[in-house]
Amino acid sequence: MSEKKSRRGFLKTAGVGVGGLVVGALAGTAVAPLIAPPPPKAKWADLPPSGSTIIHGMDAAYPPFTQIDPSGNAVGFDVDVVNLIANKYGWQIVHKPWDWSAIITAVQSGDLDFVASGMTDTAARSEIVWFSVPYYSYIHQLLALVTETRSRDDILNSGGFIACQTGATSDEWATKLLAKGYKFQKLGLDSYELAFKAVTDGRAVAVISDSAFTGPLFKTQPDVAAKFRVVSTIGGDATYGYATRPGDYGLRNAISHALEDIMATTDWQDLRDKWSV
Amino acid sequence: MAAFAEFLPYILSGVVWTLGLVAGGIGIGFVIGLLMSIGQIYGGEDIKAILHAYVWFFRSIPLIVLLFLFYFGVFPATGFKLDPLACSIVVLGLRSGAYQSQIFRGAILSLGDTQLLAARALGMSKLRGIFHIVLPQALRISLPGWSNEYATMIKDSAITFTLGVLEILTRTRYVAMATHQPLIPYFFAGGLFIVLTYAGSKIVNTVYERTKIPGLVGRL
Amino acid sequence: MADGEVVLKVEDLEKTYAGNKVLNGVSFEIDRGQIKVICGPSGSGKSTLLRCLNLLTHPDKGRVWLEGKEITHEVGDVNKARQKIGFVFQEFNLFNHLTALKNVSIALEIVKKMKKDEARDLALKELGRVNLADDAHKYPAELSGGQKQRVAIARALAMNPVIMFYDEPTSALDPHLIGEVLDVMKKLAQEKLTSLVVTHEIGFARSVADEIMFMGDGKILERGPPNQVIENSKHEVVQKFFKRINELYRRNEA
Numbered sequence: 001m002s003e004k005k006s007r008r009g010f011l012k013t014a015g016v017g018v019g020g021l022v023v024g025a026l027a028g029t030a031v032a033p034l035i036a037p038p039p040p041k042a043k044w045a046d047l048p049p050s051g052s053t054i055i056h057g058m059d060a061a062y063p064p065f066t067q068i069d070p071s072g073n074a075v076g077f078d079v080d081v082v083n084l085i086a087n088k089y090g091w092q093i094v095h096k097p098w099d100w101s102a103i104i105t106a107v108q109s110g111d112l113d114f115v116a117s118g119m120t121d122t123a124a125r126s127e128i129v130w131f132s133v134p135y136y137s138y139i140h141q142l143l144a145l146v147t148e149t150r151s152r153d154d155i156l157n158s159g160g161f162i163a164c165q166t167g168a169t170s171d172e173w174a175t176k177l178l179a180k181g182y183k184f185q186k187l188g189l190d191s192y193e194l195a196f197k198a199v200t201d202g203r204a205v206a207v208i209s210d211s212a213f214t215g216p217l218f219k220t221q222p223d224v225a226a227k228f229r230v231v232s233t234i235g236g237d238a239t240y241g242y243a244t245r246p247g248d249y250g251l252r253n254a255i256s257h258a259l260e261d262i263m264a265t266t267d268w269q270d271l272r273d274k275w276s277v
Numbered sequence: 278m279a280a281f282a283e284f285l286p287y288i289l290s291g292v293v294w295t296l297g298l299v300a301g302g303i304g305i306g307f308v309i310g311l312l313m314s315i316g317q318i319y320g321g322e323d324i325k326a327i328l329h330a331y332v333w334f335f336r337s338i339p340l341i342v343l344l345f346l347f348y349f350g351v352f353p354a355t356g357f358k359l360d361p362l363a364c365s366i367v368v369l370g371l372r373s374g375a376y377q378s379q380i381f382r383g384a385i386l387s388l389g390d391t392q393l394l395a396a397r398a399l400g401m402s403k404l405r406g407i408f409h410i411v412l413p414q415a416l417r418i419s420l421p422g423w424s425n426e427y428a429t430m431i432k433d434s435a436i437t438f439t440l441g442v443l444e445i446l447t448r449t450r451y452v453a454m455a456t457h458q459p460l461i462p463y464f465f466a467g468g469l470f471i472v473l474t475y476a477g478s479k480i481v482n483t484v485y486e487r488t489k490i491p492g493l494v495g496r497l
Numbered sequence: 498m499a500d501g502e503v504v505l506k507v508e509d510l511e512k513t514y515a516g517n518k519v520l521n522g523v524s525f526e527i528d529r530g531q532i533k534v535i536c537g538p539s540g541s542g543k544s545t546l547l548r549c550l551n552l553l554t555h556p557d558k559g560r561v562w563l564e565g566k567e568i569t570h571e572v573g574d575v576n577k578a579r580q581k582i583g584f585v586f587q588e589f590n591l592f593n594h595l596t597a598l599k600n601v602s603i604a605l606e607i608v609k610k611m612k613k614d615e616a617r618d619l620a621l622k623e624l625g626r627v628n629l630a631d632d633a634h635k636y637p638a639e640l641s642g643g644q645k646q647r648v649a650i651a652r653a654l655a656m657n658p659v660i661m662f663y664d665e666p667t668s669a670l671d672p673h674l675i676g677e678v679l680d681v682m683k684k685l686a687q688e689k690l691t692s693l694v695v696t697h698e699i700g701f702a703r704s705v706a707d708e709i710m711f712m713g714d715g716k717i718l719e720r721g722p723p724n725q726v727i728e729n730s731k732h733e734v735v736q737k738f739f740k741r742i743n744e745l746y747r748r749n750e751a
Contacts, residue, residue, distance in 0.1 A: 109353070197459050394590065399608060409603065490594050
């Protein structure tokens, strides 16, 4: 008798578990389109006039492109460029730090007007946001400690951990490599900083990074640079762009033109030197 | 290290936000929890079932998931445009209400039904009896459990970094990146949380000692 | 408020708990100034009867009138009716978070809407009636059982009830504390405060009760003056009960 009872109890619990998951999934799929925030009517379809308040979204945890100074103000390469663009058009810029995982959604919903934060203009992202002209190109690299002498393929097939930043392009590269059949374990960290630390701590055998981050890191911290060697390049060139909502032609075109103008001046190289990018 | 020291005021100004989240969350949770506990004990079967479902919902779902559900789902759907801070306080409050209702419920139950019986025998209505006789005792008994809720809320407030609220943890992350110091800022943040938790618990304990009445313990 | 007026009238009260018919047709009346005692073995429904009379529990069948007005089935305001009935519990049930003084005065403030100092003075007076004026500031946990019960009596008295219900008021007390409570109850009885007392204290019943009602199997098996019921009962059950109690008393005194 008690055996029957415990079996019934188990089935009931399993039923609740499966039922909960199914209901949750169905609810999410069915409800999501209904309650997705409607894209705001193209706010900046025309050129934003002088005096407009434009909200610049950034991940404050991505030096040297976007970070904060001791007073909590937004600083960085992208911040400086955005300020230059704003000056050109007389815009009032608000620099808003935002969580990276939700930053594109924030642009879609209107909490932010554009993202300028070392964001790579991937094809997937291009489907939901529109990018300005590229303003910075970089490559992805596989780096390891100088004491690690194995070749690229040996490291990728070693079965050990390879570090990257979760949600960043290095993460996507790790996934692509695993799909190609390489045998390693992906170690996703919160930031490139931590990904490099994983290697120096010995928790990972190598790190996939983008030179946009590695370059400044090695220039400002030569002691760290001395520990690493570049094992190989991964993939081709990638570029950063500033992202806007589809439909905000005015804003995006204004940003693109301003970028091209600034890049044509000597100020551009000064800016890059200032931030070591 | 010198670089980090410069950022200390920035991290410390996050304390105000953290305390704001905690105060808002516990405050909303107190009102909700108290009303719910009365409903769960003195209410009809329908009310009890609804409240039971509420408690289960907020106890089962992790806070991060709740924050996203409400920020990206519930609030846009119902037309409320809440910023991350307001949304976080509401979610923390709703969730804390579920937990606090259990604290108050336990306290009221431990009193037994004789207190209310005696109040009603004197001619008090049920409501007056609950308010003047049951609640003052139940609230005092609840204080130790409440101190626990405060400590939990301090930690939960840090999770709102996922919505970008500029409390202690969010600022610590930014500083860690800006100074290329992955460890030191977190040690400091940890110390901050210890101080906040300890100070708060001390305050609750002092309140408990001051309002203690000889012999006022719940029935075992 | 003439003497001989019926304060409490009970007709055919019935109550079933979990399949047990605890009250099986109870009827009686109490006139103003009368002291009536209910005796009987445990489980005969005595406590349930009292709870039904002030409607803390609802009877399944039957009717109750207080001073001529029916109070069963929420006819009229039940809370108002309860104000007129002073209830003393077996377990005292004092409010733990209040001093003795506040215990007595709180209902005056909340229910009778008295001003704070008026209520306080009246409360002190009632505590004096039960010989506890000096302990007014103590909390229930600091009082002995006998003191607690006397505070409970004062609390009930303060509402100026037309009738007092005592539910085995001394059963939870240590033997040496019973006397002080019974003395207070005797004093009140001598002041002709209409009372209905459920108790095992035969000595008390003998000295102040106008009538004893013996309950068994949910019914009143016998009623009459104390001497008749205790010594000259015609029912075997009643005879057995009192014989046993007398034996116990004698054994204690021996």
